[in-house]
Amino acid sequence: MGDKYEEGVVDLLAALAYGELSAFDRLAEDARAAPTLTGRAALAKMAAAEMGHYRVLEEQLARRGATVETKMQPFVQAFDDFNESTAPHSWHESLVKAYVGDGLAADFYREIAEWLDPETKRIVLSVVDDTGHSAFAEREVLAACADDRTLRDKLALWGRRLLGEAVTQAQRVAAERDALSELIIRGSGDLTGIATLFRKLQSNHTKRMQRLGLA
Incomplete structure (x- = not known):
């Protein structure tokens, strides 16, 4: 499919890899x-699953002659800035971040996967598969907010903030990597297609917040 496509795929896999590594760190701490x-x-099991995904991506990059540490480097700052700006201050904020933030990222990569060759698509979809935190987070947050309106309102605001920060991060990552940006633009068709993609992300975010009882 061409060198530019392959470069874009390597960027995509590297961004995914650093995302998985970051998720492992965050879940282990939480x-x-x-x-x-x-x-x-529950969170320890999720962290272990994220590290399993990381190893899959590390192997895939190696097969392409790429070193995961080198290829992840351009994405470190954007991901770290996101995690620093959305550092949770409570157990329930941590759960909402894992549920909403990771869900948004997974949606983003699933959309892009539709534009990839079959083998790369399979890999991407396998590593963004739910590690089990969705059902756990839903139970915990719903139970905590059932009789606590103040907590519910606070977490609803937190969820909206996570959406804004995540979209900003996704746009930043794509804009800073020409090959990845071209991969997304070609797959979506044009800038209108990209706008449609982000509307889908927002719609899915709303559904997740509804499942948490925070919409």
């Missing part, structure tokens, strides 16, 4: 702050 052993075990 697990230690869990108020129950059940919560701690």
Whole structure:
């Protein structure tokens, strides 16, 4: 499909890899702050799954003659800035971030996967598969907010902030990498297609917030 396409795919896999590595770090840290052993075990399992995804991406990049550490480097700042600006201040904020933030990222990569060759599509879809935090987060947040309107309102605002920060991050990552940007523009058709993509992300975000009882 051409050198530019391959370069874009390598960028995509590298961005995914750093996202998975960051998710592992965050979930492992959140697990230690869990108020129950059940919560701690649940997040630890999710963190382990993220590291499994990372290893898959590391192997795929190696097959393409790319070193994961080198290829991830251009994405470090954007991801770290996002995580710093959205550092949760409570257990429930951590759960909402994992549920909403990771869900938005997964939606973004699933959309892009539709424009890829079959093998790369399969890899991308496999590593953005739900690690199990969705059902757990829904149960925990719904139960906590059932009789606490103040917490519900606070988490609803938190969810909206996460959406804005995540969209900004996605736009920044794409804009800073020419090959990745071209991959997205070609796949979506044009700038209108990109706008449609982000509307889909927002719509899916709204549905997730509804499932948490925060819409």
